Every structure is written in structure tokens, then in C-alpha cells.
Amino acid sequence: MRRCVGKLPPMAARSPDLLARIVDALDRAGAPVPGEELARRFLGIHWIDRGTADRLLAPTLCREPRIARTEAGWLLRPAATGRRTRGPSLDAPGLALFAPHRPEVAAAVAFGEGPPALVVALGGETERDRARARGIDTPDVPVVALGSVLRLLFGVVTRDDPLRAAERLGVAHVEDDTPAGRARVVEATWLRLTGDLADEGIADLGALDALCEARVEPAAFEGRAFGPADLEALDEAPGTYVFEDRHGDALYVGQSCCLRRRVASYFWGPPRDEKDRAIRNDAFSLSARTVDTALDARITEAALIARRRPALNRQRRVLGEGPAEDGILLVPGPRRFAAFVLRAGRLAGRFATAGGTGHARRMARRACAALTSPGTAPDTPGARRAAALCEGWRRTHPGLAWLTLADRGSAGAIEEAIAGAVAEWQVAIRRAGQASSGDQR
Numbered sequence: 295m296r297r298c299v300g301k302l303p304p305m306a307a308r309s310p311d312l313l314a315r316i317v318d319a320l321d322r323a324g325a326p327v328p329g330e331e332l333a334r335r336f337l338g339i340h341w342i343d344r345g346t347a348d349r350l351l352a353p354t355l356c357r358e359p360r361i362a363r364t365e366a367g368w369l370l371r372p373a374a375t376g377r378r379t380r381g382p383s384l385d386a387p388g389l390a391l392f393a394p395h396r397p398e399v400a401a402a403v404a405f406g407e408g409p410p411a412l413v414v415a416l417g418g419e420t421e422r423d424r425a426r427a428r429g430i431d432t433p434d435v436p437v438v439a440l441g442s443v444l445r446l447l448f449g450v451v452t453r454d455d456p457l458r459a460a461e462r463l464g465v466a467h468v469e470d471d472t473p474a475g476r477a478r479v480v481e482a483t484w485l486r487l488t489g490d491l492a493d494e495g496i497a498d499l500g501a502l503d504a505l506c507e508a509r510v511e512p513a514a515f516e517g518r519a520f521g522p523a524d525l526e527a528l529d530e531a532p533g534t535y536v537f538e539d540r541h542g543d544a545l546y547v548g549q550s551c552c553l554r555r556r557v558a559s560y561f562w563g564p565p566r567d568e569k570d571r572a573i574r575n576d577a578f579s580l581s582a583r584t585v586d587t588a589l590d591a592r593i594t595e596a597a598l599i600a601r602r603r604p605a606l607n608r609q610r611r612v613l614g615e616g617p618a619e620d621g622i623l624l625v626p627g628p629r630r631f632a633a634f635v636l637r638a639g640r641l642a643g644r645f646a647t648a649g650g651t652g653h654a655r656r657m658a659r660r661a662c663a664a665l666t667s668p669g670t671a672p673d674t675p676g677a678r679r680a681a682a683l684c685e686g687w688r689r690t691h692p693g694l695a696w697l698t699l700a701d702r703g704s705a706g707a708i709e710e711a712i713a714g715a716v717a718e719w720q721v722a723i724r725r726a727g728q729a730s731s732g733d734q735r
Contacts, residue, residue: 312336313354317361317370326367346526349558353515353522364503365419365439371504381436381499384488386411389432390481392473393417393425394454400428401473405481409433412499414484416441416452416459436499440484446506451567456480463487515561519579525561528554531628532591533584534598537577544602546573549595551588569606586646587627589634589687593641593680600679621698622661622708623684626719633657633712634684635664641680642671649720651713658712662705 316336320327329347333339337350348363355361355368362371382388387406391413393399402425404410410433415421418439422432444450444459452459456479460467465486467479496502515521533553537545546569550556557580560573585591599607623634627646631654635643643664647653664670671677688696695715702708 313358316355316368317358320361320368320370323369326364326369328367332368345555346558349562350522350526352562362504381503382411383498384491384496384502388412388414388435388484390477390484391415391421391425391430391432392456392477392480393421393428393430395424398428399473400425400430401477402430402432403474403477403481405485410435412436412438414438414440414480416454416456416480418442438484438499438502440480440487443487443502443506444483456483459483518577522561524580525554525558528557528582529584530554531584532586532588533582534591534594535580535582536598536602536604537573538579538581539576540578542579544598544604545577546606547595547598547602547604549588549591551591553582553584557582572606586630587625587632589623589625589684590627590632590644592683592687596679596683597676600675619685619698620665621696622665622712623688624695624697624712624715625687626715626722631716631719633661634680635661635670636681636684637665637671639681640671640673640677641684642677647716649716649723651717654713654716655709657716658709661712662708665699665708666705 316332319332319335328344329351330342330344332351333342333347339347339350342350351368352363355363360370362369385406387404387408387410389410389412390403390405392401393415412435413422413432415425415437416439417424418441419437422437425432441452441459444452444463448463450459450462456476457467459465460479460483463483463486465479465483467482470476470478491497491502491505496505530552532549532551534547534549535553535557536547539545548556560570560577583594585594620637621635623636625632625634630646630648632644632646634641635645643661645657645661645664647657688694695711697708697711699705699708702711
């Protein structure tokens with residue numbers, strides 16, 4: 295399905311009267327109000343998650359200097375409410391954390407004298423949660439998302455690597471490739487940062503939060519052929535998207551397992567790099583296409599890049615690692631179950647079903663025929679590119695089923711394996727739907 299996004303009427307949230315009512319509600323609350331609650335009360339959208347609500351509200355609320363966005367929700371700045379929330383001073387004692395996504399290790403290093411008044415971690419609250427899950431006890435004190443601060447104030451993107459942050463800021467550190475050593479690098483980076491901020495008159499967490507909020511660059515949609523409502527209308531499904539400039543030339547082609555979240559990320563918060571900044575400045579129109587699986591999105595993205603040659607895409611070739619093995623890769627998706635047939639180093643066929651015993655067995659027979667029939671693999675650049683992507687996907691997703699004649703012995707055994715995998719996928723989809731219905735009730 296191809297969806298072309300055009301210009302829609304402005305959101306209701308742009309109404310000055312509505313903005314005034316939101317400001318009044320935040321003033322009465324005296325504490326952060328989650329975005330989903332504001333969306334329910336003032337936009338009339340009841341089934342909405344926080345990220346989507348914040349993306350809808352941001353173009354309007356970020357233009358009001360009295361309103362700030364925090365991890366807990368939206369609130370009026372202390373100067374606007376008359377309440378002064380300073381938080382701990384930046385030179386207060388604390389804990390420096392290191393708990394990356396992988397490997398599952400964690401360490402905490404105390405700094406300063408006295409009980410910790412704050413926790414410093416690249417990933418903020420999320421990293422503290424990971425540390426607690428891995429046995430690191432941390433006090434219930436404010437958490438500094440050091441990675442967000444570095445990105446907003448210095449343009450340094452750190453992800454899980456404190457060494458990169460330290461090197462980008464010129465922080466002296468001793469190489470110690472252990473979790474505790476990495477936590478000490480987080481500490482050294484924070485101490486260097488607090489010294490620089492003190493020179494600018496930033497002495498407490500309240501002032502630091504205000505500085506970071508002031509650096510957020512909400513995107514303007516005036517003059518574009520799409521707006522916030524168009525981003526909200528995108529599916530939460532795998533797919534590809536194309537940004538075009540005013541001349542209709544492709545600016546950037548991308549893919550995601552969740553179109554709505556990925557496309558909206560270009561227009562919320564500060565640009566993450568020069569590519570994001572160029573998209574924010576030059577994108578005029580947007581087209582999006584949903585597909586069955588995340589692997590389909592990768593393959594479609596590669597084909598679009600080869601055909602459209604977008605200006606901002608850097609990696610235009612798909613490199614394989616030797617000839618692909620003959621076999622069938624089974625990839626479950628949110629709506630359809632797909633089988634990718636690889637033969638002679640090329641994609642010989644792609645077959646999908648939305649379920650049903652008869653449909654599953656018919657798909658299985660067609661996939662086996664493509665695997666066993668000679669001459670079924672087209673010798674084209676697209677077929678070779680798709681096979682390389684399938685091979686890469688198989689290596690990075692070891693849990694996926696990979697069926698070969700050498701392992702299964704016969705086409706009939708492969709058909710039975712495909713039908714069984716589709717049946718298991720249907721059960722999982724049905725259970726997920728029942729759980730979602732129960733949550734809504």
C-alpha cells in the first residue's frame with residue numbers, strides 16, 4: 295500500500311484559546327502532566343501513548359516559552375509559576391552508572407563526599423532501571439540523562455559508549471575496559487561538564503533542565519506539504535518512507551519497523567546529525583508505504599535507493615559475504631507471515647500469507663517449488679541485492695527459521711515446517727490481540 299501524505303488542516307492544538315487552557319491546567323497542576331493526559335483532556339484523543347501525544351503537542355507547546363517538557367511530562371517553568379524548583383546542585387555527591395544494553399553488565403561509582411544526591415548515566419532513567427535489574431542498588435534521587443545533555447548542549451551522540459563522549463569533549467581518562475572503568479569515565483565526563491556549566495552560571499539541576507529545554511528545536515511545518523496530523527496518521531507497521539524536496543527530487547529514503555515513530559522522530563527534539571538537520575530544513579513532501587515485515591522494508595528501501603538515488607543516503611550498495619546458501623527464510627510480521635526463497639545467490643521468490651490452514655499450505659508449496667525448480671532465480675541486480683539482505687538478516691536474527699533440503703531431507707518436510715510455523719504465528723497473533731483487548735477493557 296502506498297500512501298501519499300498531503301497538506302491537512304492545522305491541528306486543533308494550534309488554537310490560542312486551547313493553548314491558554316493548557317497553560318492554566320499546567321499552572322493548577324503544579325507538577326508535570328503526562329502528554330497522553332493532555333491529549334485526552336484537550337484534543338479528545340483517548341487511546342494514545344505518551345510518545346505520540348508529545349509529538350502532537352510539541353509543535354504548539356514548544357512555542358510557548360513558559361512551558362517545558364520533562365521526562366515526567368509537560369509543566370510550567372518555575373519563573374512562570376512563581377514556584378522555584380532548583381534541584382540538587384551540580385557539584386553534589388552522586389553515583390555514576392554504566393549499564394549498556396549489551397553485554398548485560400553494570401557498575402556504579404560514587405563520587406563526592408556524603409550520600410548520593412543524584413545519579414548520572416548516559417541513558418538516564420532507562421539505564422538506572424537496567425542497572426537495578428542487574429543487581430546495582432541505586433537511591434531514589436534525581437537522574438541526570440548525561441547522553442541527552444551532551445547531545446543538546448554539545449551535539450555529541452554517545453549511545454552506550456562513555457569513551458566516545460569523553461574523547462569528543464577532550465576529557466582525560468585512563469583506559470580501563472571494565473564496567474567500573476566505564477563508570478569512572480562517566481564520572482570524569484560529568485565533573486568536566488559541571489565545571490564548564492558553572493562558568494556559565496548553571497549551578498543546579500533546575501537550571502540545567504531549563505537550559506536543555508531551551509536548546510530543543512521544534513520543527514516548523516509551515517510551507518510543507520505535510521504536518522503533525524499526517525505523521526500521526528502513519529501506520530505503526532514496517533515500511534519505507536521517502537522525503538522529497540520542492541522540486542520532487544528524492545532527499546532521503548529510509549525504512550523502519552514502525553513508520554509512525556521513525557518518521558516523527560525527525561521533527562521532534564534537536565536534529566541528531568547533519569542528515570536530520572537537512573531533512574528538517576529541506577523536506578517538502580513525504581510518501582510512505584507499508585510492507586509485511588521488517589525484512590521487506592529493508593529490501594524495498596534498497597530498491598528505492600538504487601532507483602531514486604536520494605541526495606542524503608550515504609550507503610547505496612548492499613554488500614554480501616560470498617554466495618548465499620539455498621534455502622527458505624521464514625519471517626513473521628505484524629500482519630502477514632513471509633517466506634523468502636534464496637537460490638543460487640539470488641532471491642528466487644517471496645511468498646506471504648495472512649493465515650488460514652489452506653493458505654499456509656498453498657504458500658508452502660509455492661515456496662518449495664521456487665527452491666527446487668531450476669532457473670527460478672532471476673539474475674538481476676535487485677535479486678542479488680535482496681539475497682544479500684536476506685543473508686544479513688539471517689545472521690543478525692538467529693531466532694528465525696532457516697529451511698534447507700540438506701537439513702529437512704525433502705520438499706514435503708519443508709512444507710510441513712512452513713505450515714507449522716504459520717500456525718504458531720497465528721496463535722501468537724491471536725494471543726497478542728486478546729491481551730490488547732483485555733488491556734483496553
